[in-house]
Amino acid sequence: MREATQRAALSGRLGRAWRVLATGSAFALFGVLGLVLAALFTLLALLPGDSEARELRCQRIVHHTFRFFIRYMQALGILRFHIEGAEALRMPGQVVVANHPTLLDVVFLVSQMPQADCVVKAEAWSNPFMRGVVTAAGYVPNDEGEALVDACADRVARGRTLVLFPEGTRSPLRGLGRFRRGAAHIALRAGRPLRPVTIRCEPPSLMRGQRWYAVPPRRMNFTLECADVLDPTLLASGEQRRSVAARVVTAALREFFGKRVLEREATVQHGRPGETS
Amino acid sequence: MPAEASRQEILGWVVEVLQQEFEYAPDELTPDTHLIDDLDLDSIDAIDLMVRLEERTGLGFNEEDLKSLRTIRDVVDLFDGRL
Numbered sequence: 001m002r003e004a005t006q007r008a009a010l011s012g013r014l015g016r017a018w019r020v021l022a023t024g025s026a027f028a029l030f031g032v033l034g035l036v037l038a039a040l041f042t043l044l045a046l047l048p049g050d051s052e053a054r055e056l057r058c059q060r061i062v063h064h065t066f067r068f069f070i071r072y073m074q075a076l077g078i079l080r081f082h083i084e085g086a087e088a089l090r091m092p093g094q095v096v097v098a099n100h101p102t103l104l105d106v107v108f109l110v111s112q113m114p115q116a117d118c119v120v121k122a123e124a125w126s127n128p129f130m131r132g133v134v135t136a137a138g139y140v141p142n143d144e145g146e147a148l149v150d151a152c153a154d155r156v157a158r159g160r161t162l163v164l165f166p167e168g169t170r171s172p173l174r175g176l177g178r179f180r181r182g183a184a185h186i187a188l189r190a191g192r193p194l195r196p197v198t199i200r201c202e203p204p205s206l207m208r209g210q211r212w213y214a215v216p217p218r219r220m221n222f223t224l225e226c227a228d229v230l231d232p233t234l235l236a237s238g239e240q241r242r243s244v245a246a247r248v249v250t251a252a253l254r255e256f257f258g259k260r261v262l263e264r265e266a267t268v269q270h271g272r273p274g275e276t277s
Numbered sequence: 278m279p280a281e282a283s284r285q286e287i288l289g290w291v292v293e294v295l296q297q298e299f300e301y302a303p304d305e306l307t308p309d310t311h312l313i314d315d316l317d318l319d320s321i322d323a324i325d326l327m328v329r330l331e332e333r334t335g336l337g338f339n340e341e342d343l344k345s346l347r348t349i350r351d352v353v354d355l356f357d358g359r360l
Contacts, residue, residue: 145320181319243299243322 012217015077019215022076027212029072031129033065038132045136055138059115062137066111077219085226086112088195092159094229095152095187098197099176099257100165102206105199108224109163117155119148119164119182142168142182149182153189162186166253170208176254176261184232184249188242193229194253198260200225230256287334287353294329295349308350330356 041058049057073079089096089112096116098105110116122141124130133139140152142164156162164186167177187194200223203216235252236245292306301316312318318326323346327338334356346352 146324149321178317181321185321241298243325246321247299 016215016217019076019078019219020213022073022078023212023215026069026073026076026078030069033069034129034133037061037065038136041132041136051138054136056115058133058137059117062133063110063114063116066107069107070111078215079220079222081108081222081224083108083112083224083226086224088226088229089113089161089197091195091229092161093156093190093192094161094195095156095183095190095192096161096163096195096197097166097183097253098163098199098224099261100167100170101199101204102170102201102222104206104222105165106163108199108222109197112224113161113163115161117152117160117162119152119162121169149185149189152182152186156186156190156192166250171261173204173207173209174265176257179250179254181246181250184246184253185242187232188236188245188249191233193231194249195229196227196253196256198225198227198257199223200261200264225260227256284353284357287356288349290330290333291326291349291352294326294333298325298329306349308348308353310349312346312348312352326352 037058040061044057045054047054070079070081074081089109092115096109096113098109106118106120110118118134118137118139119142120130120134120139122143124134124139125141134141140148140162142148152162164183166179166183168180169177171177183194200221202221202223203218205214205216205220206212230249230252232245232249235249237248239245239248288308292303295301295306295316296303299316299318299322305315310316312323320343323343327343330352331337336356336359338355342355346355
């Protein structure tokens, strides 16, 4: 009995050491892919086509790259990934909104979306591994403001799909961050629906403030759940003042995610990251 | 008109706009109320607020002005002395 426990502990430690190495390789690969794609996109920009055609082509390539990247991590045994209602993400002209527990959330979302205009932290434009990709794919920097809302609403109204995290940054360790109203403003102005996606990672990993090598005691299990769309115009029920309408829609979104994320947290016993199993 | 009164008047306009445009309760709105921390205004709200105040005062503002605003008092200061 004791031997069995010791063996389990040893294999647990070995499994963990492997996952630290594997996770490190995944981070390195991500950086390399960023540079390779940037070089590829520079070449592709020489092909004929208008700027929209170029952006869409790059977005499709990012989509395939992220699919590959997730398969790589699955093959190494770092994570499992399950998505419910994935086909809903391919509907044109919607605003996809998700909670943001981990570093990989956007990778999972885009791996399911051949076309996605991502709203990305403005810092990415000064990060050498990301600059090339975010520029060529026509992603949108998240510095708030009218210009952002106008540009995004225009794309969504023309049938492009936007991905953004209303919290603006990764969620706190528990619960949800403050929701910004940009997604609501964009959906209202474009007159297009919001598609909420709930993201869960068990055990909690790759969260805000965690080091990459603080791998969880068990393999990560990611679940994405795509819900039915929310109609912002209906939610705002004829409110003419855009500030108030955006507040109403954002409150509805916050409530939607609050129910799913907070109830889940109440029922799931969390293994704290950094703990050995 | 004494400067004191006109300052009071501007504060009244700011409070009125915040009530009408954003549905804040009057008791939330004092000169020390922080626009972001207390009222959760974002940059779009700030523009809406300033456009309404522009209509009231006839005074323009620029994007740079917006960046320095922290509290309701700052908004009043922006217009006070220019009327």
